[in-house]
Amino acid sequence: MRDREALFSEVPVGRAVMRLALPTIVSQIILVIYNMADTFFIGRNGTDAMITAAAISMPAFMFLSAISNLFGIGAVGVISRAIGAGRPERAKKASSFAFWGCAAAALFYSLCCLAFMKPYVGLLGGSAAAVRPLASEYLTLTVVIGGVFTAENTLLGHLMRAEGRSFAASFGIGLGGILNILLDPLFMFVVFPRGREVWAAGLATLVSNICACAYFLIYYAVVRKKSHLTLKPVRPDGATAKSVLATGTPACLMTLCENLSYVVLDNLMAQNGIPAQAGIGVAKKVNMLAHCIVRGMSQGVLPLIGYTWAARMRERMRRVVRLSAGASVTLALLCMAVSLVFAEPLVRLFNQNGEESVLLGALFLRILCVGGPFSAWAYACISIFQGVGENRRSLILALMRKGILDIPLMFVLRLFMPLTGIVAATPIADVAVCVTAVFVYAAFIRKARSEGIEAALLGARAKENAYAEED
Helix, strand or coil: CHHHHHHHHCCCHHHHHHHHHHHHHHHHHHHHHHHHHHHHHHHHHCCHHHHHHHHHHHHHHHHHHHHHHHHHHHHHHHHHHHHHCCCHHHHHHHHHHHHHHHHHHHHHHHHHHHHCHHHHHHHHCCCCCCCHHHHHHHHHHHHHHCHHHHHHHHHHHHHHHHCCCHHHHHHHHHHHHHHHHHHHHHHHHHHCCCCCHHHHHHHHHHHHHHHHHHHHHHHHHHHHHHCCCCCCCCCCCHHHHHHHHHHHHHHHHHHHHHHHHHHHHHHHHHCCCHHHHHHHHHHHHHHHHHHHHHHHHHHHHHHHHHHHHHCCCHHHHHHHHHHHHHHHHHHHHHHHHHHHHCHHHHHHCCCCCCHHHHHHHHHHHHHHHHHHHHHHHHHHHHHHHHHHCCHHHHHHHHHHHHHHCHHHHHHHHCCCCCCHHHHHHHHHHHHHHHHHHHHHHHHHHHHHHHHCHHHHHHHHHHHHHHHHHHC
């Protein structure tokens, strides 16, 4: 424990950021690659309908990430601040609440998906007769059967990062991704006959997430005596539960609104035909790479921000913010440049059989990637506010980035540009949120400077004490 706390408080900032963020970035890249793997291998033999079925299923599958983020990101903020403030019992209560709360919420979602499968698939954009049964079988495997395993897999990764076990967390996430990449071709081209590619992809995802979840549980069993965490059922106090949910709500809503945005996009794009749906499905997955790098950086440094804030290490926290945010924007710029130059070859990697859908996918990718550097700064600000417990600010930015701006813009812009306007809404919203984030962050810095970090901490602790008294 002493070595891990030294990582937060004593190790040079550049090295600490690298040790915490690099494994998380790598695991996020692997996570996106294995999400891409389904589309990649389906595209070897599959039709546009198969590619579309996998693409429209992504929001339903990623809803599990929203559940994990609600409890996981929330617990990371609470646990890291508790460790920094010398309150290990609060960290244990937060980890237990997060683990069991996530399991219950994921199980409820899986049962709802089973009960309302047909209308749910239609809502996701699977109205075409060729797409609907393929999407249903994919969701049955990945969400109905594998939902709890997938959610807990991500949740346990968050909890490991909360106390500095970034490599262990990233290894677990990466293990699931690598297994999925290996199992996809095995199941699609060896075990199952041609025409069962979507079923095989779903089964590969299910098996890989079960294995990753098992790894995390075994790892925890080995290190539990040296950990601030506990997975045993522990009755949390009201203040801890409220803090976890309040801190995790912006991350959860951001993921939910992102999925809702994808659902609206897929439904609007369905009016332009299956090739357009297949094209946007591939473009979204390729564009996810830049976002996953930024998300990995933000999640990696979140415990460091929370710890330095609670421990009153003002200058160290500033250096963490400058370094991580600058790196995120730089990496996003590089991804944007690659996508602009190599859009068509990138899309063609995932679609071998549809020339029209390839050309449309390349066009959509060039539009989407422009928003990457702007969303990178928004991600950084959201992570900062989550780390310091400024939940309202992070919530505002999260809802603006996905939901409040981009969905109305899709409906407005499609009136003028029926095809590209729907896609252009995303980068336009990213620019608007980036500008807003600059002003919100500047206001936060001015407030911190005028009141002092100590005064801000006293206010935060008074709020927590009030919650405890209410409980």
